[in-house]
Amino acid sequence: MTTLPLQGIRVCDLTWIIAGPTATRFLADFGAEVIRVEHGQAVDSIRLGRPIAGDSPTLNNSGFFNYFNRNKKSILLNVRHPGGMEVLKRLIAASDVVVENFSSGVMTSWGLDYPDLKAIKEDIIYCSLSGFGHSGRDRDFVTWGPTAQALCGLTFMSGLPGKPPAGWGYSYMDHTAGYYAAIGIMMALHHRNRTGKGQHIDLSQVEAGIVLTGPSILDKTVNGRSARREGMPPGNRAWEPAVAPHNTYACAGEDRWLAVAVMNDAEWLAMVRAMDSPDWALDERFATNAGRLAHQDELDARIETWTSEFEDYEAMQILQAAGVRAGVCQAPSDRATRDPQLASRDWWHTLPHAEMGECEFDGVVPKLSLTPGTLRTASPLIGEHTHAVMAEVLGMSADEIAEHEAAGVFM
Amino acid sequence: MSGPLAGVRVVELCDELGQLAGKLLADMGAEVIKVEPPGGSPARAVGPFVRDIPGPNRSLNFWYHNTNKRSVVLDLEKDDDRENFRKLAARAEIVIESQAPGYLSGLGLGFEDLSEGNPGLIMCSITPFGQDGPWAQWKSSDLVGLALGGPMRMNGYDPEDAPGAPPIRGHGDQGYNTTCHFAAMGIMAALLHRDATGEGQYIDCAMHEALSCTVEVGMPYWFYKRLDVIRQTGRHAAHRRTEPWLFMARDGRHILCFGVGRDNASWAKVKQWYRSEGFGHQFDDPRFDSPQNRQPGRGNAEAEEIMAETARFIAAHDAEYVYHGGQERDQAWGVVRSPDETLGDQHFWDRGFFVGTRGEGVGEDAVMPGAPYVFSATPWSLRRPAPMLGEHTAEVLAEIG
Numbered sequence: 001m002t003t004l005p006l007q008g009i010r011v012c013d014l015t016w017i018i019a020g021p022t023a024t025r026f027l028a029d030f031g032a033e034v035i036r037v038e039h040g041q042a043v044d045s046i047r048l049g050r051p052i053a054g055d056s057p058t059l060n061n062s063g064f065f066n067y068f069n070r071n072k073k074s075i076l077l078n079v080r081h082p083g084g085m086e087v088l089k090r091l092i093a094a095s096d097v098v099v100e101n102f103s104s105g106v107m108t109s110w111g112l113d114y115p116d117l118k119a120i121k122e123d124i125i126y127c128s129l130s131g132f133g134h135s136g137r138d139r140d141f142v143t144w145g146p147t148a149q150a151l152c153g154l155t156f157m158s159g160l161p162g163k164p165p166a167g168w169g170y171s172y173m174d175h176t177a178g179y180y181a182a183i184g185i186m187m188a189l190h191h192r193n194r195t196g197k198g199q200h201i202d203l204s205q206v207e208a209g210i211v212l213t214g215p216s217i218l219d220k221t222v223n224g225r226s227a228r229r230e231g232m233p234p235g236n237r238a239w240e241p242a243v244a245p246h247n248t249y250a251c252a253g254e255d256r257w258l259a260v261a262v263m264n265d266a267e268w269l270a271m272v273r274a275m276d277s278p279d280w281a282l283d284e285r286f287a288t289n290a291g292r293l294a295h296q297d298e299l300d301a302r303i304e305t306w307t308s309e310f311e312d313y314e315a316m317q318i319l320q321a322a323g324v325r326a327g328v329c330q331a332p333s334d335r336a337t338r339d340p341q342l343a344s345r346d347w348w349h350t351l352p353h354a355e356m357g358e359c360e361f362d363g364v365v366p367k368l369s370l371t372p373g374t375l376r377t378a379s380p381l382i383g384e385h386t387h388a389v390m391a392e393v394l395g396m397s398a399d400e401i402a403e404h405e406a407a408g409v410f411m
Numbered sequence: 412m413s414g415p416l417a418g419v420r421v422v423e424l425c426d427e428l429g430q431l432a433g434k435l436l437a438d439m440g441a442e443v444i445k446v447e448p449p450g451g452s453p454a455r456a457v458g459p460f461v462r463d464i465p466g467p468n469r470s471l472n473f474w475y476h477n478t479n480k481r482s483v484v485l486d487l488e489k490d491d492d493r494e495n496f497r498k499l500a501a502r503a504e505i506v507i508e509s510q511a512p513g514y515l516s517g518l519g520l521g522f523e524d525l526s527e528g529n530p531g532l533i534m535c536s537i538t539p540f541g542q543d544g545p546w547a548q549w550k551s552s553d554l555v556g557l558a559l560g561g562p563m564r565m566n567g568y569d570p571e572d573a574p575g576a577p578p579i580r581g582h583g584d585q586g587y588n589t590t591c592h593f594a595a596m597g598i599m600a601a602l603l604h605r606d607a608t609g610e611g612q613y614i615d616c617a618m619h620e621a622l623s624c625t626v627e628v629g630m631p632y633w634f635y636k637r638l639d640v641i642r643q644t645g646r647h648a649a650h651r652r653t654e655p656w657l658f659m660a661r662d663g664r665h666i667l668c669f670g671v672g673r674d675n676a677s678w679a680k681v682k683q684w685y686r687s688e689g690f691g692h693q694f695d696d697p698r699f700d701s702p703q704n705r706q707p708g709r710g711n712a713e714a715e716e717i718m719a720e721t722a723r724f725i726a727a728h729d730a731e732y733v734y735h736g737g738q739e740r741d742q743a744w745g746v747v748r749s750p751d752e753t754l755g756d757q758h759f760w761d762r763g764f765f766v767g768t769r770g771e772g773v774g775e776d777a778v779m780p781g782a783p784y785v786f787s788a789t790p791w792s793l794r795r796p797a798p799m800l801g802e803h804t805a806e807v808l809a810e811i812g
Contacts, residue, residue, distance in 0.1 A: 202784065
């Protein structure tokens with residue numbers, strides 16, 4: 001058994017949907033004991049999320065849920081029952097980290113703000129992940145990933161000029177807010193290791209998104225230039241650094257695309273040679289980056305005439321062999337079946353799941369040489385570990401567990 | 412108060428791909444020394460520039476990604492400076508680099524070399540494809556990374572909005588950003604292991620893998636249904652076409668409606684709002700009472716009608732009015748803002764989110780985003796602006812003697 005770097009860290013995981021579970025997915029991959037606290041009266045809707053294995057959702061057959069909740073445990077707890085709240089407090093007392101991604105205000109209504117948590121466990125690390133954070137005039141506003149992406153500027157920055165925003169076709173900011181939560185929690189753990197002190201991390205999903213747009217904001221505050229202007233966003237052409245060619249080009253077949261980024265004149269010359277030096281490419285208008293930028297429409301059309309003669313992977317091979325930055329716009333099926341790089345790096349895994357059978361997963365990034373992250377168990381069935389956690393973590397006797405069960409605490 | 416990483420010493424040898432990883436550590440208190448070649452990091456040539464005049468100290472992109480670092484110029488092609496680099500690494504807990512695989516080993520500055528005598532060293536290499544495999548030596552960029560890793564294939568247009576449109580890259584170097592988020596997570600996990608055991612290790616962080624597991628529903632649909640999701644205008648990719656959720660307001664800006672009245676309480680509020688403004692009279696029909704019927708993305712006729720009426724309502728109002736009015740009625744809606752338009756939202760100022768920096772050509776504070784997280788005991792802080800090229804070379808060389 002390899003050592004895991006977060007071994008011995010217990011996380012009381014009150015998260016749901018995607019952002020919070022993304023944070024605890026990373027912590028669990030690296031060995032933290034992540035205990036999902038779930039509620040029969042208000043289940044995590046991702047347990048019903050598609051795709052599902054089978055025809056109708058059962059709470060335990062969502063492939064979507066399975067993807068984000070591997071390596072974790074699940075307990076069922078009715079926190080509206082006084083006995084349930086008491087068990088939750090015992091679990092907090094036995095944990096190193098409490099993490100939640102409720103709307104701002106839910107923990108207050110439970111009487112579990114940071115001072116309350118600190119009273120239960122002096123050195124607790126509490127991470128709250130909400131749309132707008134726990135302070136400020138709009139703290140009660142609610143977001144999902146797409147809302148946060150719209151508000152922070154990321155949706156706007158994705159699209160063709162003159163068209164509505166293409167935005168992000170998935171909750172990029174649920175992933176990313178989760179990554180920031182995981183980074184923050186581990187930084188706080190390091191601080192606790194050195195000082196013995198815990199703290200509260202108040203993470204706003206929208207702010208984490210704005211953090212990803214810094215240069216564009218500085219362009220406004222220093223140069224007075226808003227990103228809302230003609231020609232912006234520039235589709236797949238470059239904003240900064242301003243270089244050409246830099247775009248996606250249609251290849252042979254239906255909806256097949258190659259991305260190409262030429263960063264300087266030397267790379268352009270390499271690309272010209274890779275295309276067998278056609279006459280048009282030797283035109284002096286294309287000899288400099290400034291010229292290529294000025295004649296980008298014609299340049300892109302010419303390149304697409306070349307790429308459309310090839311299958312996308314073939315064109316990528318030709319260009320990469322010449323040292324030109326090029327990559328196929330890969331679909332999930334492409335990465336799973338045609339990507340030799342992921343295959344060679346042991347990226348694809350399977351784990352058995354009690355209801356869904358053998359399930360597929362992707363791997364752990366980054367690769368740590370001494371204490372790599374691992375895939376140990378598929379996602380838990382709802383409440384699968386209730387009794388085990390009560391006994392092993394909270395030290396409950398069989399009688400006590402039975403009493404709580406009869407009282408309706410574990411539902 | 413100082414950050415949670417106070418006292419942690421980091422040597423960073425990164426270009427555009429890896430520089431955010433150093434910033435994430437530096438902004439939380441780590442002492443980050445950025446080692447640059449004599450001409451400066453290539454990132455200094457990335458615009459926009461102060462008043463559009465290029466120069467090594469005028470890149471706003473560089474300013475943003477290199478806060479709280481010191482800059483030391485070393486020519487690693489020369490023996491003396493390689494020795495200086497070894498000395499820096501010898502007293503560091505962490506080295507972060509984003510050079511081509513094998514480059515540093517070839518100079519005698521690989522992990523094996525640097526960890527000899529410093530067994531606690533954590534070294535993180537950030538590359539497009541990782542240290543091995545058939546593509547390891549391929550070149551990449553943010554665009555190419557987002558293409559191969561999968562995010563682009565999720566973003567795009569309905570055919571009626573942009574016929575034949577390609578997959579679309581979201582801007583802001585998000586491929587580099589995601590890679591650095593994983594680098595920081597890996598480094599922190601390794602640092603916690605080091606706290607417990609004193610042991611260091613090597614970290615291989617690949618953009619291709621970081622992006623491949625950051626496309627949400629994309630992989631699960633392949634794993635469980637052997638389907639590739641299709642891209643759609645301004646909304647989630649799905650296995651079949653779903654209702655639009657992006658609508659243009661009267662002032663030409665867009666509103667993103669992530670569902671309307673998902674639960675009964677918020678449905679009652681939004682219904683009342685529509686009615687008070689002369690919209691949505693058809694919603695008294697009991698078939699709209701069921702949250703299941705109202706859920707978009709499932710082919711429900713009711714959801715389709717609600718979205719159509721919502722589009723009419725939004726077209727008759729300005730975007731910020733719709734956003735605030737919707738949120739006050741518990742609707743998870745947002746305005747599609749440009750990044751700079753977030754500066755006008757007082758909520759973020761209430762939280763002290765925006766901060767000021769300075770640099771060549773800018774005498775007063777230039778406002779930019781600050782902390783991605785608010786730590787109660789050891790907060791994010793801006794202790795120094797991004798360094799000028801080689802600003803700290805003499806100072807740091809004196810420290811290492």
